[in-house]
Amino acid sequence: MRDARDALFVARNSEDKLISRPLSPHLQIYRWPLSMALSISHRVTGVGLAIGTLLMTWWLIAAAVSDDAFAGVQRFLATPIGILLLLGWSASLFFHFFTGLRHLAWDAGYGFDKPWYERSGWAVICATIGATLLLWIIGFAVW
Amino acid sequence: MARAPHVDVMRSPLGRARGLGSARAGAHHWWMMRLTSLALVPLSLWFLCAMVRMLGATRDDVVSWMAGPLPIVLMIALVIATFHHMQAGLQVVIEDYVDNDWLRIGSILLVKGLSLLLALACIVSVLRLGL
Numbered sequence: 001m002r003d004a005r006d007a008l009f010v011a012r013n014s015e016d017k018l019i020s021r022p023l024s025p026h027l028q029i030y031r032w033p034l035s036m037a038l039s040i041s042h043r044v045t046g047v048g049l050a051i052g053t054l055l056m057t058w059w060l061i062a063a064a065v066s067d068d069a070f071a072g073v074q075r076f077l078a079t080p081i082g083i084l085l086l087l088g089w090s091a092s093l094f095f096h097f098f099t100g101l102r103h104l105a106w107d108a109g110y111g112f113d114k115p116w117y118e119r120s121g122w123a124v125i126c127a128t129i130g131a132t133l134l135l136w137i138i139g140f141a142v143w
Numbered sequence: 144m145a146r147a148p149h150v151d152v153m154r155s156p157l158g159r160a161r162g163l164g165s166a167r168a169g170a171h172h173w174w175m176m177r178l179t180s181l182a183l184v185p186l187s188l189w190f191l192c193a194m195v196r197m198l199g200a201t202r203d204d205v206v207s208w209m210a211g212p213l214p215i216v217l218m219i220a221l222v223i224a225t226f227h228h229m230q231a232g233l234q235v236v237i238e239d240y241v242d243n244d245w246l247r248i249g250s251i252l253l254v255k256g257l258s259l260l261l262a263l264a265c266i267v268s269v270l271r272l273g274l
Contacts, residue, residue, distance in 0.1 A: 004157055046232045053229055057261050063205045064268035070202040078199065093187060100180050107177060135191065143198040 034121045042099040045092035052089035087136070094131040098124040172231060179228035186221040206272055215273040219266050226262035230255050 011021050030036070059077075062069040076082045102120050105111045111120055152159075193214070197205065208214060233254045241247040 043236060047236060050229050050233060053225055054261075056225075057265055060265050060268040060272075063202055064271040067202050070205070074199065074201075090191070093191070097184070097187060101184070104177065104180065135195065139195050139198055142195055 034118065038099060038121050038124060042096060042103075045096045048088065048092040049096055052092065055085060055089065090135055091128065091132045094135075095124070095128040098127045175227065176231050179224045179231070182220065182224040183228060186217065186224055189217055190221050209269065209273040215269055218269045222262055222265040222269070226258045226265075230258035
């Protein structure tokens with residue numbers, strides 16, 4: 001035993017043998033409810049947004065450095081890979097934004113009742129799809 | 144009548160013996176996360192609107208967009224809030240999934256150091272474009 005907490009996870013069975021206590025089932029045992037999927041997606045999109053932030057950093061530095069560097073970024077962002085990155089970035093941003101608002105509401109003590117919990121979860125998904133579509137319709141109209 | 148038992152300290156004797164108690168900064172990380180996220184609500188919406196207008200823009204377009212004090216101030220505020228929120232969030236992710244002590248502390252320090260450097264690079268770029 002390395003940690004004093006481990007003492008809580010051992011017990012003796014009816015034959016007085018030392019055994020590890022059974023643990024509660026882990027993630028892969030459960031059927032995934034919406035709340036679990038949204039929770040891990042909030043984290044995944046958060047990490048994804050870090051990549052988007054690198055993109056923003058590159059864009060800003062290139063704009064500050066030279067015409068050629070900036071033209072290079074803009075050219076890359078117009079390629080299929082660049083557009084895919086921007087699409088992923090904007091969708092992640094909207095998703096993280098809306099789930100983040102949900103988190104702030106919880107922190108203030110609202111939205112914990114089960115029907116609201118479920119409803120706000122679906123609202124996040126709809127809002128993300130709606131906002132991303134709207135942004136890209138406007139984006140392509142302007143581009 | 145026997146007196147009801149009561150608890151004076153919420154700390155285990157083992158925790159006290161080891162000296163591993165509260166550093167009295169437990170809520171700071173959590174609070175900064177909420178504070179930066181609140182700041183990012185208007186800032187990120189503003190940034191998205193600005194970026195839609197910058198699709199396919201030339202460098203001159205960016206310079207003329209950054210001409211006023213408002214975009215410079217908002218852009219620097221966005222950079223600070225974004226990088227602070229990012230490094231705090233990544234720290235939690237690393238703490239949750241990296242078991243090895245050295246690897247965990249090393250990668251957290253790397254994330255924090257890189258975030259600081261990149262944030263400074265962004266701020267300098269904004270100032271260079273706008274001033």
